[in-house]
Amino acid sequence: MAKRVIEGFTQRRLPAGSAWLTSTVAHWTYGSAAGAAYGILAGSLPRPSPVYGVPFGAAVFAGAYVTLPIAGLYKPIWRYDAKIVAWDLGAHLAYGTGTAITFRLLGRLGIGAVRRIPGRGPRAAVRVSS
Numbered sequence: 001m002a003k004r005v006i007e008g009f010t011q012r013r014l015p016a017g018s019a020w021l022t023s024t025v026a027h028w029t030y031g032s033a034a035g036a037a038y039g040i041l042a043g044s045l046p047r048p049s050p051v052y053g054v055p056f057g058a059a060v061f062a063g064a065y066v067t068l069p070i071a072g073l074y075k076p077i078w079r080y081d082a083k084i085v086a087w088d089l090g091a092h093l094a095y096g097t098g099t100a101i102t103f104r105l106l107g108r109l110g111i112g113a114v115r116r117i118p119g120r121g122p123r124a125a126v127r128v129s130s
Contacts, residue, residue: 035099038053038100042103043103048103049100050097050101050104053099053101054096055096056096057094057095057096057099061092
């Protein structure tokens with residue numbers, strides 16, 4: 001899938017053995033970008049919760065099964081075996097939950113771009129220099 005996208009952008013054929021590597025790099029890049037978007041969204045909420053990871057994972061799953069068939073990289077969801085779709089949904093829910101838990105733990109440790117000022121409400125924050 002990612003191999004075809006890269007070949008389309010570069011207008012060059014990639015070696016046959018590069019499919020796994022390009023797919024893995026694309027998947028991790030997309031997952032990292034989605035995780036960053038989650039951090040921005042959850043960080044703007046008064047009380048981020050790990051529970052928000054479940055709908056986040058479901059949204060990433062749904063987004064893939066909507067956009068990738070349109071791009072010609074996946075088949076429509078109804079053309080996959082139900083067990084495959086269920087496993088993929090479970091993996092995305094685990095990813096979303098893991099992302100939300102990590103965000104919560106890093107926030108509690110005070111690691112991040114913004115640290116909340118105790119006792120001053122959810123909007124009172126100070127930038128943390130790196």
